[in-house]
Amino acid sequence: MTTATNTVQANSESNVWEGGQAPFGVKYGKLMMWYFLLSDAFTFAAFLISYGAIRYTVGQDIWPEPNKVFEAFPLLGHGYPLLFVSLMTFILILSSVFMVRAVQEGHQMNKKGVILWLGFTIIGGIAFLSCQAWEWAHLIHNGMTMTSPITYEIGGHGSGAVFVGPLAFGQLFFTITGFHGFHVTTGVVINIIVFLNVVFGTYEKKKNYDMVEKVGLYWHFVDLVWVFVFLGFYLL
């Protein structure tokens, strides 16, 4: 932490853009991660704008109602609108909080702290993916796939009258949450690699835990994107 502060002070003395120094006071790796996230944000933006465009074309009156689509909870059964996805979101945000702690412990060069909090982050990520797997399995079991439309009973489970939604709903849902899930999966894999490196003391030898900070940026980004996915599919 002290070195980082020094950087800022040294920079403020002369013009940081004069060359021979990093103008933002960060190493190239972290800078690259920021620009990569910017680029990746454009990918997600393209998906979500496509979602908006298709949904607008299909029309709001035949678009399924999220409260009716996502109302199941494992073991408890039906009739709990958005409860399960709230749990998923909570888990993912919690894992982001754990990541903040891991990065903080990394700044303090506290190996044990990093192991603890990064471990929790990984567990959170796996828990989120498990929840998503259950939700997907449940929806597919109920007949929504890439090629068959969403259906649900209008008056709630067991009421009889069936609503048939557009094909686009399932296609967009699986594509976009799948693409996000793919990002979470890569995030978990990278976190595990970094976790092993922490355990084997790689960063302690290097005298910095920058790598934890870089995967931290990625993890928070994936978390942030989920908020928009959540907004698009579950709330609007």
Added chain:
Amino acid sequence: MSDVNTTMEHTHAEAHDHAHEAHHENFFTKYLFTMDHKMIAKQFLITGIFWAIIGAFFSVVFRLQLGFPDADLSWLAPVMGRWLTPDGALDPNFYNALITMHGTLLVFFVLTAGLSGTFANFLIPLQIGARDMASPMMNMLSYWFFFLASVIMFVSLFIPDGPAQGGWTAYPPLSYLLGHGMTLWLLSLTFFVASTVLGGLNYITTILNMRTKGMSMFKMPLTIWALFFTAVIGLLSFPVLVAGFILLIFDRSLGTSFYLSDLVVNGQFLDKGTGSPILYEHLFWFLGHPEVYIVILPAMGIVSEVLSVNSKKPVFGYRAMVFSILAITILSFLVWAHHMFVSGMNPFVGSIFVLFTLLIAVPSAIKVFNWIATIWRGNIRLNPQTMYAIGFVSMFISGGLTGIFLGNSTIDIQLHDTYFIVAHFHIVMGVAAFFGMFAGIHHWFPKMFGRYMNRSMAYMHFWVTLIGAYLIFWPMHYMGMAGVPRRYYTFDAFDAFSQFAGMNVFITVVVMIVFAFQILWVANFFYSIFKGRKVKESNPWGATTLEWTTPVNPGHGNWPGEIPEVYRWPYDYNKNGHEFIPQTVPMEEGELEHEETPAPEKVS
């Protein structure tokens, strides 16, 4: 400061080690899995030339079909094989494959990877004073992703149902109906995007973080500015293309209908629901338009540099050049729908895109004016690179003017999808970017290979290409205004277009001559690598930038000793009685910076 410095020193120390280990390198580490940015640049360049030959050959074949539709092409059977019908005519499906591959290869593999891949890798570390890229490893990966994309695309040429046939834009629903070639095409371009993103991240961070002491942003050569913004454009537009491609892959392979509505194909009704092909057009052109600036900006940077060095005059309006590039970068993201004026888009939206499109003429015109003002009354050396650079400016003006026609949505109703648009973009981004590339290769060939390219062959190639390009594309404007549509296999069936049969023959003949001279250039290139005249001095052109302060054959790490420091801007030509003053020379006492220089006395 300390931690950043430590890393930089660390990298430098590594680079030193590499330099010392140079004699331990074997063929694989030196030429194939190299992390030296200069060798990676050469890999990009030679792969690009390989694709340029194939892409250009394809254009000759489909021009043969257009010029001589009744000709017997069976003599081409050893190369074309099944692509010819039994009576020696070109198969119509393969005609589509040829134009698709010609476009894809030239736009992506040659003018993106081959141009900005080559010069960004080669010039960025050398011109900003760095030992190598920020991450040499990612740089290597960038090339190998491109290589993987190339292998997949090459394989797709030989599969039974032929390569992709949907045009380089791959619009659904046509691209939905095509066979495996299209699948490989999508796969290949996805890897290509991975290569571009890895490269772009590296270029941007290297330019921001690794500049040598004294190299402030406004002391950077214009090549670096151009390559910087090229990387920014690529980084922000290619991901959108990937999103578009993923949806298309799902439509093709998983039965979704993002881009498909109810279709009738061969009398069969496909119940596809509520998708819209216009969505794909938006996603595609959000890359597709910035892509033309990815192609042209590096060429602009190279031309600025070459013209200034060889007319021994500072670039006219350096800051205006930088801000023009910035303006083009921003505007490039706001004009994509001018490719879609007749797609059924709301005409009001179209009018907004007309406005932004015509605005691009402003920074473009500033740049053209500045190039002309740069060489105005200069002490011009008419060596090949200067000729190519002037050729670039000529092409850019000619093609830019027709862009103003096309940018107007009302005129575009008549001109879209005709030979007018073919002529426009070939001149303004095809031939012009190639001239920029030729200029760059001739200018930096001594630094790349330690030898000069043959001048006589270069002059022959230049004049034939310049005149040939105008002879090929100028008549196409007239054909386009008469409504001759592009992408048609033959015009035999249209009486209205029969008047152009002679013109098509003429264009095809010129194409064959120009193609022969491109082969001459390639021969010159490879001949000169091994047998060209050797470079004796480290700064053969009398240039000021840092790459000419390295030894004739710089090793990995670029400078044998310390990295030079920079004291002045890169265009101190003809100043205070010196022909040129390198950036590494400290300012003399009382010497004015270029912006403070009083106007020179009038030369009698």
